[in-house]
Amino acid sequence: QNTFTLSLGLSAYQTQHGGTPWNLLMAATLLVILPVILVFFFAQKVFIQGIATSGLK
Numbered sequence: 001q002n003t004f005t006l007s008l009g010l011s012a013y014q015t016q017h018g019g020t021p022w023n024l025l026m027a028a029t030l031l032v033i034l035p036v037i038l039v040f041f042f043a044q045k046v047f048i049q050g051i052a053t054s055g056l057k
Contacts, residue, residue: 006032 004012010028014020040047 010025010032013028014025
């Protein structure tokens with residue numbers, strides 16, 4: 001379990017504890033996805049330019 005990716009760890013947490021504490025699971029999910037959202041927010045201009053450039057070819 002020490003080498004699980006974050007998404008596998010969340011899945012294991014859900015199935016391991018029978019009665020899933022949804023509030024803790026959602027808080028952990030937010031912590032997992034927050035870095036991805038922040039990277040997209042700060043690099044949004046580059047992503048959009050790449051999509052626009054690939055659409056012009």
